[in-house]
Amino acid sequence: MPTNEMTGGEALARMLQAFEGGPMFGMGGFQLLPFYDAARRMGLKHYLINDERCGAFAADAYAKVTGRVGLCDATLGPGATNLVTALVESLNAGVPVVAIVGDTHRLHSWKNMTQESRQLDILRPAVKEVIRVEYIERIPELVRRAFAVATSGRPGPVVLDVPEDVCHATYPFDEEEFVVDPIHRAAPSLRVRPDATALDTAVDMLKAAERPLMLCGGGIHISRAAEAVTAFAEATNIPVAHTMSGKGAVACTSPLSAGLFGRYDRIANKLIEESDLLFVVGCKLGEIATKRYTVPPKGKTVIHLDIVAEEMGRTLTPALSLWGDARATLDEMRAALAGSGMKEKLAGWAGDVPKRMAAWRQDVDARLTSEERPINMARLMHELNLNLPADATLVADGGFAAHWGGLLYDTKQPGRGFVPDRGFASIGYGVPGGIGAALGAAHDKLGPVVALTGDGGFNMVMGELETARRLGLAFTVIVVNNAASGYVKALQHLMYGEGAYQSSDLAETNYATVVEAFGCKGIRVERPEELGPALQAAMAEKGRPTLLDVVVTRDPAKMLPAVDNRTVQVKKGDRVA
Structure with a gap:
């Protein structure tokens, strides 16, 4: 097996190259200089940013648009702590980001090193996982781990903490160590479906409903499920309302779109009141979406589909919880509902939505x-x-x-x-x-x-x-x-x-x-x-x-x-x- 002596920084760059990563946003410091040098030589798309928080914001937006892993880096101390606000955005929004953070030379730690802080203690609650690289030879393994964690389950940010001496050290890596699983280049890397019995129950509940309504959150886009939502809604005639993050679950111009619900709405809150079954998909039902926990009103029957089991039951108690990926689950449910006659049965309910939306537009036209x-x-x-x-x-x-x-x-x-x-x-x-x-x-x-x-x-x-x-x-x-x-x-x-x-x-x-x-x-x-x-x-x-x-x-x-x-x-x- 051929070997190649390289710095830890170059091994990091090689792994990002294997994941086809980039663009990357950061502001360098001495700890990560070997990584920067390798990025230059290898032609990685790395861009100097003027503030580390903005670098992580840019990585977040890139990941939101593409589904690919957003990348950023920061140096020791203030560089690392400047990431916190943006990393919490990615954590709460379920966005795959890998942040490489420089840290002190391990032989000099806790000897009043310049810019030293308890940065891992500060960063840990802001991310899905903190991974500390203690040995240069483990860099390929731990970068793979960072991308796997960032893209699986509910995606999120991961910090890869690299001490100065690990980044500057050299090691004879085997070429085969830089092989990666391509499924972790984008999120979601793995998809799961709910229990079959629970899915059957959900299908039966939807068939029985007279006025069902879908409430879609940002999880739709994390799952890349907008096409699946649209196909499901059109096949069943179930109208769709959305949160701010869920906008685009169906086109806002679709006749099945009920618009924003919650603190601000067009027609959706009234439809929620009138609905006899709410199908919540990829939505945390937080403060804004629930109008300070008053929407939906008490007593509503709710099916809640989410990739994070802990979100179900947090703000209301659903009649049925479905733990799974939005796109995979909706596709399966649409197939199960084929031939059920729902589209014909709900034609009147669905047909009322564009009429209400047209009335709303006419009412607010003077402001528009x-x-x-x-x-x-x-x-x-x-x-x-x-x-x-x-x-x-x-x-x-x-x-x-x-x-x-x-x-x-x-x-x-x-x-x-x-x-x-x-x-x-x-x-x-x-x-x-x-x-x-x-x-x-x-x-x-x-x-x-x-x-x-x-x-x-x-x-x-x-x-x-x-x-x-x-x-x-x-x-x-x-x-x-x-x-x-x-x-x-x-x-x-x-x-x-x-x-x-x-x-x-x-x-x-x-x-x-x-x-x-x-x-x-x-x-x-x-x-x-x-x-x-x-x-x-x-x-x-x-x-x-x-x-x-x-x-x-x-x-x-x-x-x-x-x-x-x-x-x-x-x-x-x-x-x-």
Whole structure:
């Protein structure tokens, strides 16, 4: 067996190459220099990022778009701890990420090494598993383990901790040690189905239902199951509602789409009330999706299908729990329901959905087409619907942007055309998420990428436009410019009244001018009629990002994510749903 003497860093690079990994985002330090040198020599797609958190966000978005493992790295200490927020996003959202983290030389540990910290103790609760490499010869084995853990079950992030001396040491590896199982290059790497008896019961319950409704969460996209959901819904005439992360389970333009449910909805919450059977698929039923645990109302019959058994029964008690992969299970159930007559039986129930949706659209049309200045958020979302092609990807920053996008953006085909950071819902995801999504869209030959962020979120990460410009990425960043921490200011207005604002205002800034200094194209949009042309110009730009600085309402009574903006003041201490 031929051997090849190499550093631990090169062995890491060889393993990533075997997994066809990349792009990778990171900021180097001495501990991982042999890895960087090998990446250079081997031509691995590794990109310098300006902040490690943003690198992990970019890896997360790339993985969400492609299903492939997102990759990032960080050096000892502050580099490692900067990853925490983004890794929790991936953990909570079920996104496969492998983060390689440098650590101290083992002979020097706990002797006040520069930047040393209890980084593994800090990182451990933020990831699915922490893997410490104690021996150079185990690098191939442990990298395989990292990819297997990241892509199996409910996918998630894994930290591979590499001490300095292990990365710089050399070892004569056999070539056969760098062979990998290709199933772990993407998630889900393994699929399982529920117990056969439980599946039979679920089929019988669906057959007996008069008004069944599917509630789909982000697990649909983790499973790459949107086509399966669409086929199941069309074969049975069961309408589909979704969470923010589940948008695209069926196309929002489908007559079977009931839209967003939970804290904000179009028609879905009313359908949930009227339904006699709820089929929950790949959904954790968390606070936002359940409108602070009030949706569905008590007494509803629920079938809950999820890949994580611990999620079933966490917020409500289902009548039946199905532990399995969404796509594999739905395909099997669709086959079992063939010839059942459900499609004909539910024609009336399903046929009512597009009528209700049309009535909703007519009711809110004045806001969707509003001519008011500053620009109404509903008009911005409406213009995105009019101008983005079916294969576009809309990345939505946490909070304000994700809620408006979740409610009003319409995907035109099944799939993950809407990428919000709802695992942790931190702000600052928009630009790095756009970087990862743009690279992912290029890999999968998808259409344009648009990243929607607030001015507060953009202020956090605007330096990553230098990264995007350096990489020659042509995607669009929309800054929702309301000169405020909009969500907080709106809630302060709601709870305490006009003028009762504390630490929620930002300086008026022309971000279109700011980004010109980065070499990006900037367009200031102040009139609603300018939105469509600005979007078209941005999507036509080649080789660099374009930022649309969209001046939206400064009225906190109109900032909350709904077309029927909540303007009623509530008393202090009242619960806000």
